[in-house]
Amino acid sequence: ETGVTQTPRHLVMGMTNKKSLKCEQHLGHNAMYWYKQSAKKPLELMFVYSLEERVENNSVPSRFSPECPNSSHLFLHLHTLQPEDSALYLCASSETSGGSYYEQYFGPGTRLTVT
Amino acid sequence: DQQVKQNSPSLSVQEGRISILNCDYTNSMFDYFLWYKKYPAEGPTFLISISSIKDKNEDGRFTVFLNKSAKHLSLHIVPSQPGDSAVYFCAAAEVNDYKLSFGAGTTVTVRA
Numbered sequence: 715e716t717g718v719t720q721t722p723r724h725l726v727m728g729m730t731n732k733k734s735l736k737c738e739q740h741l742g743h744n745a746m747y748w749y750k751q752s753a754k755k756p757l758e759l760m761f762v763y764s765l766e767e768r769v770e771n772n773s774v775p776s777r778f779s780p781e782c783p784n785s786s787h788l789f790l791h792l793h794t795l796q797p798e799d800s801a802l803y804l805c806a807s808s809e810t811s812g813g814s815y816y817e818q819y820f821g822p823g824t825r826l827t828v829t
Numbered sequence: 830d831q832q833v834k835q836n837s838p839s840l841s842v843q844e845g846r847i848s849i850l851n852c853d854y855t856n857s858m859f860d861y862f863l864w865y866k867k868y869p870a871e872g873p874t875f876l877i878s879i880s881s882i883k884d885k886n887e888d889g890r891f892t893v894f895l896n897k898s899a900k901h902l903s904l905h906i907v908p909s910q911p912g913d914s915a916v917y918f919c920a921a922a923e924v925n926d927y928k929l930s931f932g933a934g935t936t937v938t939v940r941a
Contacts, residue, residue: 820872
């Protein structure tokens, strides 16, 4: 595997379910990100982990719970979601120092539908 | 509060002609700007970037122009090709901050 991978690619869940999204990066980066993309809206930064420490939490509801067990893996645990949480969830990684640290590499995303 | 704005949600251009995508920003602390390209069912991929110390950066068919006084940047694609049909996102970062602020995207359709 190369780059940034995400599983599953598609997920349909009920409002009472618990599920997790997984992201893995094979680029040796030390920062990982979760974004939410709703139709016709900008990518919304949800969480940032740098060196496995959460450094950003953009007022995300507690029904979204991130986990970063190591620098290569990032999870987003979901529980009691609402229909308005249906969106494309994108994972990204980057360096946090050096000349190209603004360049983030994205996974293909998980298309989440909450019914 | 949306700090990066792409006011044209879509653009249609004939193959071989120039595509011009525009982006405006409000945060004067932004000092690095990027364009990403996204195909359906794929994540965004980095296309080209520009630092605030420059006003132009060119990479093959892609050129980004930055007008700091107007807080405006644009992406020129010339000549446009059918494979350029995608969503293009403008993004910006503040000094020494690795977090990006994104625009809502512009969908480009290149007609044969």
